[in-house]
Amino acid sequence: MDSQIKKIHQQLVAKEITCTALVQEKLELLKQNKYNSVNSLLDTLALELAAKVDAKIANGEEIGLLEGIPFGIKDVYMVQGTYTTASSELLKNYKSAYTATAIQKLLNAGAIPLVKENCDSFGHGSSSENTIFGAVKNAVNPELVGGGSSGGSAVNVALDYTVFSIGGDTGGSIRQPAGYNHIYGLKPTYGRVSRFGLMAYASSTDCVGPLAKSIEDIRIVLNVMSGKDPKDQTTITSTEITEEAVKFSTVKTIGYFKNFVDSEAIDSKIKADFLASIEKIKAKGIEVKELDFFQSDILVSTYYTLAMAETASNLSRLDGTNYGNRIEGENLIDSYAVTRSENFSEETKRRIVGGNQVLSQGFSDEIYLKGLAVRDQISENFSKDFQEVDVILSPVTPSTPPKIGDSLKDPLAMYLSDAYTVGFSLGQLPTLTVPQGTITGLQITAAKNNDELVLQFANFLKDIL
Known part of the structure; x- marks a missing residue:
């Protein structure tokens, strides 16, 4: 699809x-939608x-x-004067006191925010x-x-309720x-886009990114949001x-990664379609190499070890004292406990x-520090891989979307659905989902700061798959 942004601009x-x-x-x-993609409308501001x-x-x-x-x-983004709930009971009545840097840059460029979109609570799912x-x-x-945790954002774009969403x-919550x-x-x-004003889940892998129907729209929005921010010391030029x-x-x-494709967990149709896509790429004269990587269960366990540690730390501030839905207990400690x-x-x-x-104490050396070592x-491993190849291609997920209700019954299965996305998050690499190649798309990854190459190859795939 051609750029919707450019088309509307011309109109x-x-x-x-x-x-x-x-x-x-x-x-x-958005008002009439029956997909539960809307948390609150910003209609007065938008008009x-x-x-x-x-x-x-x-x-x-x-x-x-x-x-x-x-x-x-x-x-999960602050927009001054609007509800920012993180889809949670605790913050259901919380209004932002300021605006996130990435969103402010879009507002400065004249984009019009319509809606705060439904997601897994605090990004957990x-x-x-x-x-x-x-x-x-x-x-x-x-x-x-709808997928998660940015499910409402993806659904609104897919149904043309929004031109793009942030x-x-x-660990895969956009892709x-x-x-x-x-x-x-x-x-x-x-670090390409500031995290200031994004409710932190796991600070070492949280990324702000766009969802859209065209590569050109992704490029336009990314350019506007990118850049160093004095309010976020992890940002880069x-x-x-x-x-x-x-x-x-x-x-x-x-x-x-051959072990991704050979995994017993991968759906047979996704595997067959992925390998067929590889053959089409070979037919265009591009060399394809099989790479060795960590087993998917190691990636998932490493990611969740670190992500859970960081979210426990980040959410410790939410005790009802400064903001949120406070519930009074018999004493201060009881109030903290019952509120949370x-x-x-x-x-x-x-x-x-x-x-x-x-x-x-007693677990941090045995588990957390080992998780940090595996991330290194x-x-x-990625640094070595990108000495041999320009980009890495992978399925986005090992399986097709489950029925509503199934994931809630089996949290472990939900964690394992992230098997092909979390490794690239731990590597802090630019990664793009494209809607071709398999029923849940393909994932294109390049070396750090090589976002341009990812978009290039996406354009190439658009024409051959």
């Missing part, structure tokens, strides 16, 4: 549509901003490319069922999960729902990715308990 400039009418149309779709865009056009003023473009925001707003339904088949990816709903979803290089730079692929060699016990979901409590265990080995 606005040519006065074929008004921004107000466009925003009203999208808001109406105010739309009127300003229309006034500029009427006065003959030039508008920017993103000016007047409607977008959605996963409900791979299906967007762990939410007080009801399970997000898949855009392709409403009986299936999700959050810690997996993008694959489930047949759209593009990018986890940029860690990045160069703009031009439209010309991603039109022609310079990739000569790709790799794939009653307001956190079962999945969030599971991750906090697991995280506190691996950080506790994973990074070293």
Whole structure:
């Protein structure tokens, strides 16, 4: 699909549509939606901003490319004066006091926020069922999960309720729902986009990224959000990715992890389609190499060891003292306990308990420090791989989307559904889901800070698969 951003921009400039009418149309779709993708509408703000865009056009003023473009925001980002609930009971009435850097950059560019989108509570899940707003339904088949944790964001893009959405990816939370709903979803290089104003899940792998229906729209949004931020010391300087730079692929060699494909856990159809995609790539003269990597169960256990430890630490501040739904107990300690016990979901409590265990005396050396050591080995493995290949191709998931309700019965199965995404998160690498190649798409990964190459190869695949 061609760029929706550019198409709408041209329609606005040519006065074929008004921004107000466009925003009203999208808001109406969001109000009527039956996919549980909406936590709250930003209708008053959106219509105010739309009127300003229309006034500029009427006065003959030039508008920017993103000016007047409607977008959605996963409900873990601060937007001043709006509800930011993280789909949780604890924060269901919390209003942001400030705006996240990435969102502010989009607002500065004139993009119009329409909606805070449903997600797994605090990003804890791979299906967007762990939410007080009801399970997000898949855009392709409403009986299936929308994917997680950025499920509402993916579904809204897939159904054209938003032109693009901003999700959050810690271990696959943009890429997996993008694959489930047949759209593009990018986890940029860690640090390329500021995390300031994103509710932290696991700070060492949290990434801000876009979901959209075209590679060009991903590129446009990424450029606007990227850059160093004095409020986030992990951010890095990045160069703009031009439209010309991603039109022609310079990739000569790709790799794939043989153990991913040979795993007993992979669905037979996904395996067959992935291997067929590899053959089509070979037919275009690109060299393909089989690579050795850590077993998927090691990746999953390492990721969840570190992620649970970090989320236990990050969520320790949520005790009802400064914000959130406080429940009074018999004394202060009892108030903390009952507030957290009653307001956190079962999945969030599971991750906090697991995280506190691996950080506790007697376990931290045995488990947590070993997890850090394995992450270093994973990074070293990637460095060696990218000396041999330009990009790595992999399935996004080992299996197809489960039916709504199934993941809640089997948390371990939900964790294992992240088997092909978490390794790239631990490596802090740029990774893009493309809606081709298998029923849940393909994942393209490049070396750190090589986001441009990922988009290049995605354009190449779009034409051959």
